[in-house]
Amino acid sequence: MTDATTGPATGPAAALYRSVALIRGFEQRAIELVRAKVVLGGIHPYTGQEAIAAGTCAALRPDDVITSTHRGHGHVLAKGADPARMMAELAGRTTGLNRGRGGSMHAADFGVGVLGANAIVGAAVPIAAGAAWAFRRAGSDRVALSYFGDGAVSQGVVLETFNLAALWRVPVVLVCENNGFATSMRTADTVAGSILGRAAAFGIPARTVDGTDPEAVLDATAEAVAHARTGRGPTLLECTTYRFDAHHTWEHTARPRYRTDAEVAAGRARDPLEIQGARIPATTRDAIDAELAELLDRAVRFACESPHPDPATALDHLYATGMRARAGAL
Amino acid sequence: MPNLSYLKALNRAIGDEMDRDPDVCVFGEDVGVAVTHATAGLLKRFGPERVLDTPISEQAFTSFATGAAMAGLRPLIEFQIPALLFLVFEQIANQAHKFSLMTGGQTRVPVTYLLPGSGSRESWAGQHSDHPYSLFAHVGVKTVVPATPSDAYGLLATAIRDDDPVVVFAPSGALGVREDVDFAGLAPVPLGVGRIHRGGTDVTVVAVGHLVHDALAVAEELAGSVSVEVFDPRSLFPFDWSGLAASLERTGRLVVVDDSNRSCGIGAEIVATAAEEMRLIAPPRRVTRPDGAVLPFARGLDLACQPTRAQLRAAVEKAVKAG
Ligand SMILES: Cc1ncc(C[n+]2csc(CCOP(=O)(O)OP(=O)(O)O)c2C)c(N)n1
Numbered sequence: 298m299t300d301a302t303t304g305p306a307t308g309p310a311a312a313l314y315r316s317v318a319l320i321r322g323f324e325q326r327a328i329e330l331v332r333a334k335v336v337l338g339g340i341h342p343y344t345g346q347e348a349i350a351a352g353t354c355a356a357l358r359p360d361d362v363i364t365s366t367h368r369g370h371g372h373v374l375a376k377g378a379d380p381a382r383m384m385a386e387l388a389g390r391t392t393g394l395n396r397g398r399g400g401s402m403h404a405a406d407f408g409v410g411v412l413g414a415n416a417i418v419g420a421a422v423p424i425a426a427g428a429a430w431a432f433r434r435a436g437s438d439r440v441a442l443s444y445f446g447d448g449a450v451s452q453g454v455v456l457e458t459f460n461l462a463a464l465w466r467v468p469v470v471l472v473c474e475n476n477g478f479a480t481s482m483r484t485a486d487t488v489a490g491s492i493l494g495r496a497a498a499f500g501i502p503a504r505t506v507d508g509t510d511p512e513a514v515l516d517a518t519a520e521a522v523a524h525a526r527t528g529r530g531p532t533l534l535e536c537t538t539y540r541f542d543a544h545h546t547w548e549h550t551a552r553p554r555y556r557t558d559a560e561v562a563a564g565r566a567r568d569p570l571e572i573q574g575a576r577i578p579a580t581t582r583d584a585i586d587a588e589l590a591e592l593l594d595r596a597v598r599f600a601c602e603s604p605h606p607d608p609a610t611a612l613d614h615l616y617a618t619g620m621r622a623r624a625g626a627l
Numbered sequence: 628m629p630n631l632s633y634l635k636a637l638n639r640a641i642g643d644e645m646d647r648d649p650d651v652c653v654f655g656e657d658v659g660v661a662v663t664h665a666t667a668g669l670l671k672r673f674g675p676e677r678v679l680d681t682p683i684s685e686q687a688f689t690s691f692a693t694g695a696a697m698a699g700l701r702p703l704i705e706f707q708i709p710a711l712l713f714l715v716f717e718q719i720a721n722q723a724h725k726f727s728l729m730t731g732g733q734t735r736v737p738v739t740y741l742l743p744g745s746g747s748r749e750s751w752a753g754q755h756s757d758h759p760y761s762l763f764a765h766v767g768v769k770t771v772v773p774a775t776p777s778d779a780y781g782l783l784a785t786a787i788r789d790d791d792p793v794v795v796f797a798p799s800g801a802l803g804v805r806e807d808v809d810f811a812g813l814a815p816v817p818l819g820v821g822r823i824h825r826g827g828t829d830v831t832v833v834a835v836g837h838l839v840h841d842a843l844a845v846a847e848e849l850a851g852s853v854s855v856e857v858f859d860p861r862s863l864f865p866f867d868w869s870g871l872a873a874s875l876e877r878t879g880r881l882v883v884v885d886d887s888n889r890s891c892g893i894g895a896e897i898v899a900t901a902a903e904e905m906r907l908i909a910p911p912r913r914v915t916r917p918d919g920a921v922l923p924f925a926r927g928l929d930l931a932c933q934p935t936r937a938q939l940r941a942a943v944e945k946a947v948k949a950g
Contacts, residue, residue, distance in 0.1 A: 362698075396731030405730040412697055413730060420722055423687045427694025434652075434676055435699065454718075457687030464682065615767070617727045617735030617790040620865060622767060 309355070313511040314573040315585045316351035320371040321570055322593045323380055324542075327370065327387055327401075331546045335601060336387045340401045343371040345509075345541035348569035349474050350375035352514025353442060353534075356522050362410040362428055364421035364443045367402045368474075369414030372444050377409035381596040390603035397606045398614060412441075418479075419445055419452030422471070426462045429469040429525070440525040442470040442518075448479025450492050459531070463499040466530035470521045471501070473533065474508065476540040477564075481555035496533035508536030509567040512576070539564030628807040636776035637665045637743060637797060639813070640783040641703060645673050648701060651787055652677045654688050655705035665705055665743040665797075685711050689718035689740075693726070696736045703787060704738065709745040709757045709796070720766045723792040735790040741783065741797065745772075746837070746886050747922055747929055748799040756922035756929065758886050760796050760835075761893045764864040769793040769818060771862040774839035776806040778861055781816030788815065798886070800837030819865035823874065827856035830880040830946050833871065833897055834859055838884045838934060845940045853947050863893050871897070872905045879908035880946045884939050889915040909950030912942040 324344050330336040343350070350371035357363070357376070365372040374380060378394060386393030387401050394406045405413035412428060415421035425443035432439040449455050450473060462469050479487055496503035502524070506517040514536060521532035541564065543549055574582050612622060631639075645651045653666055659680045661667040670678040681688045685706070692702035706712065712719070723736045746758040763770040769791055773779040779797060786793035824839060825846050832855055834842035839859045846855035858874050860867055875881060881901050885894035894913040901911055914934040922929045 364694075394731070395729060395733065398731040399729045403729040405733055407697075407730070407733045412694070412734070413726065415722075417717065417721060420690065420717070423690035423718075424694035424697070424722070426687075427691035427696075428698040429694070430691065431695040431698035431700045434695075441694070454686040454690065457682075457684035458691070460682055461684060461687050461691060612728070614730075614732035615728045616769075617732070617737075620769075620791070622865075623868075 310512070310573070310576045311581050311585065313351050313355055313515065314577050314582065315589070316355065316375050317347040317511055317569050317573050318585060318589055319380065320347040320350060320374050322589050323370060323374055323383070323596070326384065326593050326597050328546060330388065330597065330600070336401070337389065338400060339546035340370070340387065341368040341545050342540070342542035343368050345564065345569070346474055346476060346538045347371055348511040348514055348573070349472065349508045349536045349538060352511040353472055353518045355515045356518035357442060358439070360410065360439050362412050362425070362439070362441045364412050364425040364441070365414040366421065366444055366446060367414065367416050367418070368446070369404055369444070370401070373404045373406060373411050373414060376406070376411050378404070378406040378411060380592060381599040384596040384600035385603045388600040388603070389605065390600060391606050392599065392603040396614070419449035419455040421445070422449070422455045423458040423461070426458050426467050426469045430465060430467045433468055438526045440468040440470060440522055442472060444472045444474060446479060447473060447475040447477070447484045447488060447492065449473070450495055451487055456495060459496065459499045459501060462531040463501050466528060468525035468528070469531045470518065470525055471531055471533040473535045474538055475535050476538045478540065478544070478555070480544045481553060492535045493533070501531050501533050503533035503535065505535045505537060508538035509569050509572060511569055511573045539567065541565050628809055630805050631776045631808045633776045633779050633797065633802050633804045634664045634743065636780040637741070637783055638667050640780045640787070641666065642669060642672065644784055644787040645669065645677065650699060651701045651703065652679065652695070653703050653705065654679050654681050654692055656681055656683055656707055658705055663705065663707065663743045665741060685714045686718055689715040690722055692738045693718065693723045693736050696738050697726070697734050701737045701787060702739070703741060705741045705743065708755055709742050709759060710754050712742070712759050712794070716762070719768060719792060719794070720763070724766065724768045727791065736792050737790045738792045739783070739786045740792070740794045742795065743797045744799040744802060745796040746798045746800055747933055750924055750926050750929055752924040753921050758796065758798070760794070760863055761887045761891065763794045764893050764896070765891065767864060769862070770796070770864040771818060772796045772798065772836040773861060774801055774836055774859050775804060777808050777813060778816055778822070780813045782818070782861060784815040785818055789818070796836065798836040801840070804840065816861065818862040819867055821858055821860045821867035821870040823856060823858055825855065825857040827854040828877055829854040830882060830943055831856045831858050831871070831874040831878045832939070832943065833881065833883045835863065835885045835893065838886055841936050841939060842884055845936050845943065848940065849943065853943060855943060868900060871901065875901060875905045875907065879906055880950055881907060881911040882914065882939065882942045882946050883911070884914040884934050886934055887916060888918060888920050889913065890918045909946050912946050914938045914942050
């Protein structure tokens with residue numbers, strides 16, 4: 298998929314690079330804002346895993362939907378959310394995607410098909426399956442894609458959903474981001490058998506994909522999406538990857554030790570940004586980098602300059618019907 | 628006039644709403660053959676794309692319904708056992724309920740959770756006798772407990788039409804209740820509007836679910852000596868606080884009878900709110916299950932944990948004497 302050596306900053310390879318670089322840049326800015334205490338509560342950095350979000354979302358249509366995890370920034374951005382509104386959400390501002398009500402772990406943008414990042418491990422998998430089932434029932438060929446970590450494959454609700462999805466041929470793509478760790482615990486210490494074996498048990502086609510290579514992820518996802526769209530049901534993709542940074546930014550101060558420097562260095566050596574960057578002309582890459590730097594500067598400015606929500610509105614949107622709860626402390 | 632049973636009222640409400648709105652669909656275990664009767668005939672009428680027998684996977688199908696709701700449907704889930712709500716508390720309280728606020732109003736989750744046979748069913752023992760409505764009121768999930776067939780019809784219809792998640796508890800003690808109704812008169816009942824089943828001037832008895840019928844019996848027993856007003860909140864969240872305040876303006880005395888555990892139960896909330904904000908001329912009283920109760924198997928032990936008419940009568944007499 299290499300773009301012509303002198304091509305413009307368009308074309309599939311450049312678009313994938315841009316998606317990876319956008320997420321990388323966004324995460325770096327977000328971490329800075331955590332340090333500056335503009336973003337409170339910290340974040341779960343996605344650095345190193347960008348190829349998965351970029352590759353999977355490139356295989357989806359705008360009207361397809363995703364559900365995401367506590368490590369969701371990459372997914373939400375790759376699906377098309379506005380980085381400035383996303384940054385404003387992390388900063389808890391009224392201009393944020395969720396009007397400052399969601400934050401990092403709950404970022405949602407229904408306008409671009411993001412049904413929400415979810416802070417409970419595994420919890421969003423049945424939600425994606427239900428949405429996918431509703432699409433099929435409505436006669437459309439839309440699909441849903443759900444991201445979850447290697448830790449989530451030990452959650453009952455995920456395996457229950459595998460059963461439902463296979464049984465009812467639900468058009469859902471199940472994307473396991475195997476970054477080797479659930480917080481500090483190695484996959485081998487938490488997953489009996491194998492991740493693919495779990496899919497096999499339900500008759501779900503499954504494969505392992507190099508989750509550091511955006512194009513490999515795109516190709517595998519495109520196949521899984523076609524499978525779902527044509528009524529053949531779910532597919533599991535186990536995308537192997539490595540988390541470059543902390544599980545959560547609290548590690549930047551607490552510094553728990555669960556992996557060696559050598560291991561981290563080896564993981565960082567397979568960098569999706571470099572892998573995809575090498576596939577486009579240097580001039581294209583530079584042009585994209587410059588465009589993104591400016592876009593992200595604007596996003597940070599937008600977030601920092603946006604208003605904080607009025608405390609009197611703390612329980613706005615609690616009920617879709619507009620019902621007001623009793624005041625309590627408010 | 629046709630005589631309508633409570634269970635048939637639930638069944639009729641689901642069927643009528645499915646007729647009215649093609650987005651309403653039903654999930655649950657054995658809903659096809661309708662082991663609880665609440666879904667009787669629906670599979671035949673509406674087909675397997677709208678009435679789905681699910682595997683025994685409560686956690687998955689509860690959030691599956693959430694996803695389907697976000698994509699435009701109005702699922703109703705039937706649970707066979709009230710204790711299954713403990714399994715899916717995550718999916719209801721922590722997922723479905725929170726999405727509207729957490730997304731800043733971007734989505735709605737119109738799912739109805741129906742529990743036909745909540746509370747004690749003659750000696751079904753520890754894991755089949757819970758009545759966990761107070762938990763849902765506590766977290767702010769819309770919670771209704773109808774006492775009569777026409778209210779069961781009307782509140783379930785409203786729950787299905789509501790844009791938020793709603794849990795509908797149909798107490799096993801009310802399932803056998805029958806009522807002469809004009810079918811044409813069956814209509815949705817709004818949430819948060821209580822019902823005075825019997826007017827009175829000495830004491831207000833707030834009764835929840837099937838206990839409304841016990842309260843009415845006690846009111847009748849006491850008719851010569853005490854004038855008892857029986858107030859049925861019908862929905863516990865939202866609660867009809869102004870209706871209760873108006874009743875206490877008339878009576879000034881309050882007894883709550885509630886078939887859930889005492890500590891942090893809805894009875895405690897009703898008493899506390901009345902004490903803080905309403906006219907009381909005597910200390911309010913509660914008749915509830917004991918603190919932290921788990922219903923034992925032996926029938927006599929099971930009954931010993933549930934509020935009784937004798938306890939209610941004693942509480943009413945105390946309240947009247949005290950003021
Ligand atoms: C059900 C549940 N248990 C525990 C947690 C706390 N927790 C948050 S992230 C995490 C690790 C998840 O690991 P994994 O699924 O592999 O995703 P990763 O963090 O590696 O992206 C844990 C234990 C949680 N949020 N939800």
